[in-house]
Amino acid sequence: MVVFERPHSLAKVPMHYCPGCTHGIIHRLVAQAIDELGIEGNAIGVAPVGCAVMAYNYFTCDMIEAAHGRAPAVATGLKRADPSKIIFTYQGDGDLASIGMAETVHAATRNENITVIFVNNAIYGMTGGQMAPTSLPGQVTQTSPYGRDVSMAGYPIKVSEMLSALDGPEFIARVAVNNVKNVKNAQKIIKKAFENQVNGKGFSLVEVVSSCPTNWGKTPSDALKWVEEEMIPYYPLGVYKDKSAEKEGE
Amino acid sequence: MSEKVLMKGNEAIAEAAIRAGCLHYFGYPITPQTELAAYMAKRMPKIEGGVFLQAESEIAAINMVYGVSATGKRVMTSSSSPGVSLKQEGISYIAGSDLPALIVNVQRGGPGLGGIQPSQSDYFQATKGGGHGDYHLIVLTPASVQEMADLTGLAFELADKYRMPAMLLADGTMGQMMEPVELPETKPELIDKPWALTGTGMKREHNIVNSLYLVPEQLEKTNLERYERYKLVEENEVRYESFMMDDADVCVVAFGIAARVSKNAVVEARKQGIKAGLIRPITVWPFPKKALAKAAETCKAFVSVELSMGQMIEDINLAIKCSKPVSLCNRVGGMIPSPEEVLESIKKAAGGNE
Numbered sequence: 001m002v003v004f005e006r007p008h009s010l011a012k013v014p015m016h017y018c019p020g021c022t023h024g025i026i027h028r029l030v031a032q033a034i035d036e037l038g039i040e041g042n043a044i045g046v047a048p049v050g051c052a053v054m055a056y057n058y059f060t061c062d063m064i065e066a067a068h069g070r071a072p073a074v075a076t077g078l079k080r081a082d083p084s085k086i087i088f089t090y091q092g093d094g095d096l097a098s099i100g101m102a103e104t105v106h107a108a109t110r111n112e113n114i115t116v117i118f119v120n121n122a123i124y125g126m127t128g129g130q131m132a133p134t135s136l137p138g139q140v141t142q143t144s145p146y147g148r149d150v151s152m153a154g155y156p157i158k159v160s161e162m163l164s165a166l167d168g169p170e171f172i173a174r175v176a177v178n179n180v181k182n183v184k185n186a187q188k189i190i191k192k193a194f195e196n197q198v199n200g201k202g203f204s205l206v207e208v209v210s211s212c213p214t215n216w217g218k219t220p221s222d223a224l225k226w227v228e229e230e231m232i233p234y235y236p237l238g239v240y241k242d243k244s245a246e247k248e249g250e
Numbered sequence: 251m252s253e254k255v256l257m258k259g260n261e262a263i264a265e266a267a268i269r270a271g272c273l274h275y276f277g278y279p280i281t282p283q284t285e286l287a288a289y290m291a292k293r294m295p296k297i298e299g300g301v302f303l304q305a306e307s308e309i310a311a312i313n314m315v316y317g318v319s320a321t322g323k324r325v326m327t328s329s330s331s332p333g334v335s336l337k338q339e340g341i342s343y344i345a346g347s348d349l350p351a352l353i354v355n356v357q358r359g360g361p362g363l364g365g366i367q368p369s370q371s372d373y374f375q376a377t378k379g380g381g382h383g384d385y386h387l388i389v390l391t392p393a394s395v396q397e398m399a400d401l402t403g404l405a406f407e408l409a410d411k412y413r414m415p416a417m418l419l420a421d422g423t424m425g426q427m428m429e430p431v432e433l434p435e436t437k438p439e440l441i442d443k444p445w446a447l448t449g450t451g452m453k454r455e456h457n458i459v460n461s462l463y464l465v466p467e468q469l470e471k472t473n474l475e476r477y478e479r480y481k482l483v484e485e486n487e488v489r490y491e492s493f494m495m496d497d498a499d500v501c502v503v504a505f506g507i508a509a510r511v512s513k514n515a516v517v518e519a520r521k522q523g524i525k526a527g528l529i530r531p532i533t534v535w536p537f538p539k540k541a542l543a544k545a546a547e548t549c550k551a552f553v554s555v556e557l558s559m560g561q562m563i564e565d566i567n568l569a570i571k572c573s574k575p576v577s578l579c580n581r582v583g584g585m586i587p588s589p590e591e592v593l594e595s596i597k598k599a600a601g602g603n604e
Contacts, residue, residue, distance in 0.1 A: 041452035046317075056458045062447040064320050065460040067343050070313040073305070077317020077325070078447065080301045081274060085321075085449055103313070106306035 007031035009040040009060050016054060020213040020220025023051060023119065025177045026186075027058055030090065030117055033191040034061065037198060043086040044078050046071040050092035051125040069100020072107035075114045086197055088115040094124045097133040097157050104159075109168035111202035115193045118159060121210040122231060129215030133157045136234055141215070156234065160207045164240035170202035172241040176209040178227040182237070189239070201244055209235050254432045259398040260285035260425040262433075263328070263354055263418065266399035268293060270406045271438030272324040272352065274301045276311040280333045281366045282422040283356035287328065308333040312340030312353070319349040320459040322446030324406050324438070328354035330422075331372050332363060334380075341415055342381030346461030348445075348476065350409030352402070353387070354418045356425040357557075359584040367584025368422030368507060370557035376419045377535040377565070384473055386480050388416040388487065389535040391505040395429035401532070403434050408487060410441050412479050419534065421557065423507040423586065489532035490541055494520065498527030500599045501545045503566055504555035505531045507586060512555045515592035522593075524600045534562065539569040546570035551599035555579045555592055575599070 006012065010031035017023045034040050043061040047053055049068035056063035066074040071089035079087045096104050096118050107114065123141055124130040130143040134156045138147040148156075160174045171193060175186035186208060193204035209231050211223040218226060239245075257265070264286045267275070275290040287304070294300035305311035311327045318325035329337060334355045344351050357372050359365040376389045388408050390401040398420065405416035450456050463469035491509075494516055495501065504512040509530040519526035529545060531538050546552075551574055554563040560578045567576055579595035581587045 040450070042449045044321075044447045044449065053462060056460060060450070060456050062449055062457045063460075064317070064447060064458070065347075065462055066316075067313065067339055070309065070316075070340070073310040073313035074317040074320075076303070076310075077274075077276070077314035077319075078321060079317075080303065080314070081318040081321040081323050081325075082448075102306050103310050106310065 007035045009034040011058050011060050013057055015058060017051065018214040020211070020223060022177045022210040025183060026117065026119060026208050026210065027055070029183070029187050029190045030088070031059065032187060033194045036191060037194055039086045039194065039198065042084070043088065046075050046078070046087070046089040048089070048091040048095040050095045052090050052092060052119065053126065055090050069095050069098070070103055071095065071100065072103040072112070072114070072116065076107055076110070076112050079112060079114055083113065086194065088117060088194070090117045091119065092125070093118070093120045093122065093132045093134040097159050105163070105166070108163050108203050108205065109166050111168040111170060113197055113200060113202050115197050116203070116205040117190065118205055118207045119210045120159070120207050120235065121212040123212050123215045125212050125215055134159070136230060158235065160205070160240045163205060168203065169205065169241060170243050171196050171204035173239040174207040174209065174235060174237050176227060176232060176237055178209070178211065178224040207235070209237070254430050256428055257395060257431050258285050258426060258428050259392070259395045259420065260356065261289045262395045262399040262431050263402050264289035264293070265433055266402035267326055267352065267406070268297065269434050269436045269438070270324065270403040271440060272326050272406060273297060273299050274318045274323060274325040276303050276305050276314040276325070276327050277329065278305050278308045278311050278333060280330045282358060282425050283328050283330050283354065285425070286354065286356070308336035309340065312337040315351050316340055316344050316347070316349065319344060319351045320347070320447045322443035322448065326352035326354065328356065330356050330358045331360050331369065334372060334375070338381035341387070342383050342385065343461055344415045345385035345387070346383060347459050348413040349415070349459065350406070350413055351415045352405050352409060352418065353415060354420065357419065357421045359582065365584045366422065368557060368586060369582065369584060370421055370506060370508065371559070371561065371582065372419070373534065373556070373558055373561035376417050377537070385476065386414070386535055388412070388414060388483060389419050389533060390416065391419045391532060391534055392424055393506050393509045393530060395424070395427060395431045398424060399431050399433055407439065412483050414479070419506070421506050484536040487533060488536045488538050488540070490538040491530040491532060492541065493528040493530065495527035495529060495545060497525055498545070498548070499525040499550045500527070500553060500596050501549040502526060502528045502553045502555060502592070502596060503531070503542065503562065504528065505534060505562070508555045508557055511587055511589055512592050514589040515596060518589060518593050519596045524596060526596050526600070537565045537569065542566060542569040546573050549574060552576040553579055553592070553595045553599050555587060555595070557586060558582060
């Protein structure tokens with residue numbers, strides 16, 4: 001009996017991610033959702049600029065590589081070209097919450113029927129560990145060597161809270177992948193974010209609190225501890241907006 | 251026979267695009283091209299599968315174009331100079347991913363916010379690349395409302411054929427003027443696009459639309475292959491109009507509104523006994539190099555008439571290898587040279603060589 005296997009929509013190629021990085025887990029959860037919903041042949045994914053830039057090699061569905069931050073606009077084009085396709089973006093915090101904030105907010109407020117996987121690891125990974133829009137107050141990075149000084153660099157952006165204040169988006173949730181329980185929950189939420197699109201409900205974003213041992217300068221296990229002790233208190237997990245559930249509750 | 255109607259240039263582009271099978275339009279408001287977006291906003295919802303979307307920015311609009319183009323469907327955006335600057339990043343990605351698309355630039359005076367009156371000062375940006383990296387656009391320059399319509403259809407065809415973005419380089423005058431126009435019939439010739447993102451259907455390997463190649467040998471290869479295609483474009487797609495050039499001593503070179511003014515000046519010069527002629531590039535990339543080189547064999551002098559500080563004049567000098575004097579007749583900032591000003595320049599050019 002097979003108890004665990006590679007999802008079909010996750011390509012059989014070695015990934016370039018660092019040891020202990022949680023991108024691998026998140027890729028798997030996305031692929032699993034695609035498999036379970038049977039949408040691989042109909043899906044088109046949008047890769048970001050950042051650590052996941054080569055995600056186009058890791059998913060077996062059709063893929064496109066967007067410019068930095070522009071994935072939601074590219075996804076809008078793909079979806080408007082053929083609304084029957086399942087379109088998802090996979091973006092990091094610099095991509096989605098800094099350079100691409102306008103594209104994110106406007107795709108959300110238009111309630112574009114797309115799925116956005118937003119990986120928040122509080123740092124720019126690909127370029128070697130610079131301060132991200134989501135870096136925590138006091139967090140030491142290459143470009144905040146004395147710790148993020150909020151009087152100079154401002155405060156981290158809480159994307160899920162911010163987007164859930166909009167009337168447009170269907171579904172906004174924040175999950176984490178630092179332990180088995182959270183991974184299990186993330187799996188459920190990510191699947192729902194795709195299911196919403198299949199059911200024509202609209203913009204569904206899942207913020208995944210993630211780790212970056214390499215650029216945080218921590219061992220993989222210490223990094224997961226830091227997620228638990230520092231990141232999750234600042235970025236509380238939960239479903240921030242679920243328009244369909246709200247309607248049912250009325 | 252097609253119908254003949256009175257239309258603004260901006261609207262003629264919009265209608266011609268729809269007739270060319272472009273059912274997706276993305277834009278952001280900017281003068282003097284607004285009528286184009288307004289026309290699309292009105293028409294697209296009435297057409298099956300038609301999409302008009304006002305994007306949050308020019309940057310978003312061009313990236314939406316990138317997304318649609320990747321699915322193989324015809325798509326366009328339009329803007330004016332400052333907005334086209336914002337689109338450059340996206341245009342570079344579209345060129346780097348070998349996708350077709352139409353970008354319309356109804357030029358206005360610059361630099362910076364500039365003004366809202368006609369200009370041709372985005373010539374360098376349009377013909378030399380514009381964004382980062384080695385690439386070209388097919389750049390078409392209409393000189394009448396009829397050409398606004400005709401060149402729109404042609405731009406889509408060429409973009410599809412050579413898998414590269416095309417630009418309609420118009421100006422505020424062309425956008426705003428009204429003229430009778432015979433609209434093309436609705437019979438777009440669509441070609442097969444096996445590279446398009448249409449979903450694998452679990453029947454084929456996945457298609458990837460991408461411009462990232464971290465291995466330098468691979469990136470070099472994509473550049474070389476692209477330039478092989480550009481070579482074909484230069485060989486096959488040069489278009490220009492030749493007017494009174496058979497025995498010309500002075501060759502005026504101008505496109506768009508500058509060409510219309512120049513034509514009057516050439517006719518007047520002939521009346522006054524000066525053998526003037528006009529070469530009007532319709533494609534400014536590829537540039538009609540051969541036509542100019544041939545003209546240089548018999549003409550004594552060239553006059554470049556431009557609504558810029560002298561941009562196309564560099565291409566003229568290159569085409570004729572600086573073998574004959576080339577003078578500049580120009581107005582900028584939204585001003586247009588008068589036929590008298592052009593005539594003066596023709597006279598000077600003719601006189602200087604006698």
